[in-house]
Amino acid sequence: MAWLSGWNYRKTITVSASSVDTDLTAFPLAIPLATTSLDGHALANGHDIRITQSDGSTLIPHYFNGYTGAGYSGVKTLVPTIDADNGVELYLYYGRDDASDVSSKVDVLGEYAFFAPLDGYTSGQAEDANGYSLLAGGEPVAATGVIGGGVTIDAADYIYGGIDDYYGLVSALTVPDMAVSMVLQNWTWVNTASEVAFNIGSFSSGQNAFSLQLRPSTRDVRLQVRPGGDALTAEGASGKVSADDLHLSATLGISGTTLTAKVYVDGALKGTNTATVTETNLDFTNATQKFFRIGYTSIYGVHGVVDEVRIRKAATSDAWLKFEAANLMVAGNQITLGAEESRSGVPIALLMGGAV
Numbered sequence: 450m451a452w453l454s455g456w457n458y459r460k461t462i463t464v465s466a467s468s469v470d471t472d473l474t475a476f477p478l479a480i481p482l483a484t485t486s487l488d489g490h491a492l493a494n495g496h497d498i499r500i501t502q503s504d505g506s507t508l509i510p511h512y513f514n515g516y517t518g519a520g521y522s523g524v525k526t527l528v529p530t531i532d533a534d535n536g537v538e539l540y541l542y543y544g545r546d547d548a549s550d551v552s553s554k555v556d557v558l559g560e561y562a563f564f565a566p567l568d569g570y571t572s573g574q575a576e577d578a579n580g581y582s583l584l585a586g587g588e589p590v591a592a593t594g595v596i597g598g599g600v601t602i603d604a605a606d607y608i609y610g611g612i613d614d615y616y617g618l619v620s621a622l623t624v625p626d627m628a629v630s631m632v633l634q635n636w637t638w639v640n641t642a643s644e645v646a647f648n649i650g651s652f653s654s655g656q657n658a659f660s661l662q663l664r665p666s667t668r669d670v671r672l673q674v675r676p677g678g679d680a681l682t683a684e685g686a687s688g689k690v691s692a693d694d695l696h697l698s699a700t701l702g703i704s705g706t707t708l709t710a711k712v713y714v715d716g717a718l719k720g721t722n723t724a725t726v727t728e729t730n731l732d733f734t735n736a737t738q739k740f741f742r743i744g745y746t747s748i749y750g751v752h753g754v755v756d757e758v759r760i761r762k763a764a765t766s767d768a769w770l771k772f773e774a775a776n777l778m779v780a781g782n783q784i785t786l787g788a789e790e791s792r793s794g795v796p797i798a799l800l801m802g803g804a805v
Contacts, residue, residue: 450504451504451505452505452792453499453505453506453508453540455545456497456499456542456543456544456545456548456792457544457545457791458487458490458544458790458792459505459540459541459542460486460540460787460789461538461539461540461541461787462500462538462539462540462541462787463536463785464536464537466531466533466534467783468716468771468772468774468775469531469533469768469772470533470768471766471768472532472533473530473531473533473768474529475527475528475529476527476531476772477525477526477560477561478525478526478527478528478531478776478784479522479523479596479776479777480526480541480784481517481522481596481597482498482516482517482524482541483516483517483518483523484516484518485518486786487789488789490544490789491543491544492543492545492546492548493516495550495552496548496549496551496552497542497544497545498511498513498524498542498552499542499543499548499551500524500526500541501539501542502529502539502540503537503538503539503540505540509527509528510527510553510556511524511525511526511551511553512526512552512554512556512558513552514566514568517597521568521598522566522568522597522757523597525557526539527556527557531772536783541786560761560762560763561759561760561761561762562627562760562761563759563760564757564759564760565743565757565758565759566597566598566756566757567598567600567755567756567758568597592634592754593754595632595634595694595754595756595777596632596756596757596777597756598756599634599754600755601752601755602743602744602752602753602754602755607743608742624731625702625703625704625731626701626702626703626731626764627731627760627761627762627763627765628700628701628760628761628763628765628769628770629647629698629699630696630699630757630758630759630773631661631696631697631698631743631755631758631759632695632696632697632756632758632777632778633663633694633695633696633697633755634694634753634754635753635754636695636752636753636754646742647661647742648660648742649760657675659673659675660672660674661697661698661699661712663695663697669719669720670697670712670713670714670719670720671683672699672701672710672712674701674708674710674731681710681722681726682710683699683710683711683712683721683722694778695715695778696713696714696715696773696774697712697713698713698770698773698774699712699713700765702764703728703730703731706725706727707723707724707725708724708725709722709723710723710724713774715774716767716772716775718767743755743758
């Protein structure tokens with residue numbers, strides 16, 4: 450087995466196929482990674498992290514967002530293929546003091562128009578560590594999320610910003626297909642009228658907009674969308690959502706003049722609807738209402754941790770969302786880290802120091 454030149458330590462990353470229904474390509478795999486996971490041999494800033502394919506030497510892109518346990522969501526890496534029968538095995542390398550930082554959000558999350566891990570918030574600050582504005586009737590509070598840090602939304606709390614400003618949500622999100630996902634933890638039903646939502650744009654005056662909602666009144670997930678003034682709602686089955694940790698997602702797609710909307714809970718399809726539309730693309734970036742909002746919309750009463758929100762600007766299959774939910778929500782994240790291996794033939798002093 451080849452060894453990445455100059456690196457002193459590695460561990461295998463074994464990705465389970467148990468939640469992979471069909472082969473997945475170019476998947477941004479989330480790897481929760483604490484400093485303790487690397488036996489004290491990695492740099493605190495993560496610059497020495499490298500991930501390779503199963504041959505031990507072919508590098509694949511990764512995005513280091515800070516070690517979990519410190520309020521951040523660890524590492525994401527762009528896996529070329531996750532096999533439906535066998536999963537995949539990768540190598541995680543670390544332990545080189547002079548390593549440069551090659552972490553790249555763009556290379557790993559290039560298909561995502563919006564990615565908000567909501568990490569690194571300190572109570573009382575005007576913005577979180579990623580530049581998100583934080584407004585509230587009360588005030589968002591930092592929390593430990595399902596994967597990395599999150600923000601507690603309570604009553605009238607919400608997070609907002611201009612969609613041009615954060616995490617590469619482009620000013621022209623004009624695509625025929627997209628998917629939106631959000632991760633919630635310890636969600637409680639405070640009253641039957643409350644809802645949590647992720648909104649892009651405004652529904653007023655026929656503006657282009659969408660909203661992904663969790664409604665305690667019927668305990669379902671609902672997607673509302675209005676491209677070009679054509680309204681469509683898709684709803685999940687009532688009684689199917691528990692007050693617990695949740696992965697909510699929805700897909701939108703336009704084919705010809707037909708808009709199809711689907712909603713999912715924990716990767717399972719819960720509702721589908723179609724409508725005839727006049728537009729050929731999903732464009733939620735009209736000039737007058739370019740903003741996003743996570744949390745309170747119009748009615749008090751929500752409570753829980755919002756951990757991550759993302760928009761993928763591509764056609765997204767049921768199998769993709771099932772594995773995404775498992776990767777972000779299931780204990781172990783479908784990943785097993787192997788035992789530490791050290792590079793053979795290197796003097797012990799270099800193994801401890803890491804410089805090559």
